[in-house]
Amino acid sequence: MKSLKIALASLALVASSLASAQPTLLNVSYDVAREFYKDINAAFVPHYKKTAGKDVKVEQSHAGSSAQARAVADGLDADVVTMNTTTDIEFLAERGVVAKDWAKRFPDNASPTTSTMLFLVREGNPKGIKDWEDLTRPDVKVVVVNPKTGGNGRYAYLAAWGYIKKKGGTDAQAQEFLSKLYKNVPVLARGGRDATTAFLQRNTGDVLITFESEVESVNREFGKGKVDVVYPSISIVAENPVAIVERTIAKKGTGDLAKAYLDFLYSEEGQEIAAKHSIRPRNQKVLARHVQTFKPIKLFTVQELFGSLSEAQKVHFNDGGQFDKIYTVR
Amino acid sequence: MAGSAATLPAPLPATAASSRRGGARKVLPGFNLTLGYTLLYLSLIVLIPLSALVIKTFAMSWDQFWAAVSSPRVVASYRLTFGASFLAALFNVFFGLLLAWVLVRYRFPGKKIVDALVDLPFALPTAVAGISLTALLAGNGWIGQYLEPLGIQLAFNPNGVVIALIFIGLPFVVRTVQPVLEDTERELEEAAMCLGATRWQTFSRVILPAILPALLTGFAMAFARAVGEYGSVIFIAGNMPMVSEITPLVIIGKLEQYDYAGATAVATVMLGISFVLLLVINGLQAWQRRRAGAG
Numbered sequence: 001m002k003s004l005k006i007a008l009a010s011l012a013l014v015a016s017s018l019a020s021a022q023p024t025l026l027n028v029s030y031d032v033a034r035e036f037y038k039d040i041n042a043a044f045v046p047h048y049k050k051t052a053g054k055d056v057k058v059e060q061s062h063a064g065s066s067a068q069a070r071a072v073a074d075g076l077d078a079d080v081v082t083m084n085t086t087t088d089i090e091f092l093a094e095r096g097v098v099a100k101d102w103a104k105r106f107p108d109n110a111s112p113t114t115s116t117m118l119f120l121v122r123e124g125n126p127k128g129i130k131d132w133e134d135l136t137r138p139d140v141k142v143v144v145v146n147p148k149t150g151g152n153g154r155y156a157y158l159a160a161w162g163y164i165k166k167k168g169g170t171d172a173q174a175q176e177f178l179s180k181l182y183k184n185v186p187v188l189a190r191g192g193r194d195a196t197t198a199f200l201q202r203n204t205g206d207v208l209i210t211f212e213s214e215v216e217s218v219n220r221e222f223g224k225g226k227v228d229v230v231y232p233s234i235s236i237v238a239e240n241p242v243a244i245v246e247r248t249i250a251k252k253g254t255g256d257l258a259k260a261y262l263d264f265l266y267s268e269e270g271q272e273i274a275a276k277h278s279i280r281p282r283n284q285k286v287l288a289r290h291v292q293t294f295k296p297i298k299l300f301t302v303q304e305l306f307g308s309l310s311e312a313q314k315v316h317f318n319d320g321g322q323f324d325k326i327y328t329v330r
Numbered sequence: 331m332a333g334s335a336a337t338l339p340a341p342l343p344a345t346a347a348s349s350r351r352g353g354a355r356k357v358l359p360g361f362n363l364t365l366g367y368t369l370l371y372l373s374l375i376v377l378i379p380l381s382a383l384v385i386k387t388f389a390m391s392w393d394q395f396w397a398a399v400s401s402p403r404v405v406a407s408y409r410l411t412f413g414a415s416f417l418a419a420l421f422n423v424f425f426g427l428l429l430a431w432v433l434v435r436y437r438f439p440g441k442k443i444v445d446a447l448v449d450l451p452f453a454l455p456t457a458v459a460g461i462s463l464t465a466l467l468a469g470n471g472w473i474g475q476y477l478e479p480l481g482i483q484l485a486f487n488p489n490g491v492v493i494a495l496i497f498i499g500l501p502f503v504v505r506t507v508q509p510v511l512e513d514t515e516r517e518l519e520e521a522a523m524c525l526g527a528t529r530w531q532t533f534s535r536v537i538l539p540a541i542l543p544a545l546l547t548g549f550a551m552a553f554a555r556a557v558g559e560y561g562s563v564i565f566i567a568g569n570m571p572m573v574s575e576i577t578p579l580v581i582i583g584k585l586e587q588y589d590y591a592g593a594t595a596v597a598t599v600m601l602g603i604s605f606v607l608l609l610v611i612n613g614l615q616a617w618q619r620r621r622a623g624a625g
Binding site: 066067070091146148149150185186187188189190194201202203204313317318319320324327328 | 398401402403464465468469470471485486564565568569570571572579582583584585586587588589592
């Protein structure tokens with residue numbers, strides 16, 4: 001199935017590059033960024049024409065972040081990868097597909113945008129959910145993504161863990177808090193979209209923990225006012241890292257184009273498009289302009305509490321890690 | 331993991347009194363050529379991809395392999411996958427037989443349409459099946475809303491897994507039993523009736539022996555298909571570790587950690603269990619055929 005997709009994608013690429021002499025760029029990205037990059041690409045093409053004087057075609061490919069990273073590692077010819085978890089790019093760096101120091105190649109840890117975890121509750125917040133504590137109440141059912149199968153779930157878990165740590169709690173207390181929280185979970189969704197579907201279409205649970213950037217798509221797909229957004233007292237910074245795929249640009253000679261594309265994500269225009277899609281821009285000016293969308297919230301980074309996402313992955317989410325312990329010790 | 335594995339020739343021990351006498355002059359020519367072609371084709375389509383899977387697991391030491399395939403979460407998922415597949419296939423044997431019986435023995439308006447409907451689970455993308463079943467059975471669904479107050483929960487727990495597997499396995503049983511039922515001679519049943527057999531005796535002594543091999547094949551196919559099923563199940567299972575995680579989901583979870591070796595290890599175990607089970611079912615079938623043939 002996957003190899004078929006890769007074959008098709010590369011066929012399409014070969015066909016398109018044969019059909020036109022104009023350079024093409026393939027951006028391999030995660031599932032829910034499809035709309036965002038559609039807008040970015042539409043803006044980038046004229047921008048590139050103006051600055052470099054060349055017509056360019058941008059192709060997109062979207063699926064689960066890790067699945068996409070595996071496809072690129074297995075040979076999908078992406079010029080750039082734009083992911084929602086740093087571990088996916090780390091994996092490519094280990095394979096030598098992207099530069100070892102990819103995080104230093106672009107500003108802000110090579111993450112032009114971020115997001116954070118917040119709560120969606122039913123209209124009018126009937127259960128009065130305000131903060132992380134409320135999620136462990138016996139009368140509350142929580143819908144969340146399985147950290148084993150989705151980055152969304154990993155960030156939700158780490159955000160809850162960080163909430164206890166930031167209050168001055170110990171690791172043991174954090175562990176206890178999380179096992180209480182996961183006892184309230186009736187359904188572990190496979191990915192962000194599954195979770196949203198379970199919460200909104202099946203009416204499962206009272207609260208959904210998800211990315212801030214999902215709010216936009218929920219409003220678009222289900223209509224405004226179906227859910228209320230609740231900002232907890234503190235949450236986590238989820239970086240959306242980007243990198244150039246060295247293997248591909250060496251083959252295709254698209255290095256300058258790939259760099260221009262990723263630089264464009266940092267430009268005011270690119271940041272503005274991100275903000276429109278509820279993805280937090282790094283640019284403070286742009287952020288200030290959209291204060292209505294991005295309520296100020298106390299944030300902590302993965303680095304500050306867990307060292308790095310790869311570290312957190314080892315300690316918490318790999319087989320036999322903390323998350324498994326929560327579920328196997330009943 | 332297609333159901334085609336069920337049609338693999340079960341390597342019977344040489345002592346088996348097979349009806350064909352090897353070594354004697356063969357009536358049909360071209361055995362060598364066709365056997366060669368069969369083996370080549372099977373190797374290309376089935377064996378080579380599967381051996382690649384096994385080779386991938388050689389990257390692990392024996393201890394790592396054992397740790398990967400025997401952790402409690404994984405073992406719980408084997409139980410659910412094989413248990414639910416077995417239940418679903420069993421359910422399909424009974425109801426699939428009923429359905430085939432009605433389609434073969436009776437005439438009624440709209441029969442053609444019903445007959446065509448049976449094949450739908452074959453054609454429908456499994457994800458669509460999973461989503462529609464969940465929409466029906468979840469707490470706010472058409473059916474779920476009446477069952478939930480009674481404390482019957484069919485979605486987001488192992489029940490949902492069984493239901494999804496019943497759905498995808500149904501055509502296998504119906505389509506394997508149907509032609510055999512059509513071929514059974516009505517005269518035999520009439521003769522049995524004339525000789526004073528009760529209806530039950532007629533069924534168990536005359537009809538059942540004739541269709542049992544086909545039923546077993548249908549069971550094996552439905553079962554094998556269910557074991558490998560992913561698309562429809564994940565939407566309705568709830569995917570809770572130790573409770574409602576199917577093995578294919580565990581494999582996906584391992585891939586998410588970039589643990590290729592672990593994923594292939596679990597897949598290899600699945601393959602091994604499935605193969606042994608299919609072998610047993612095929613053996614049963616051969617035994618049944620010989621018994622029916624000898625009787």
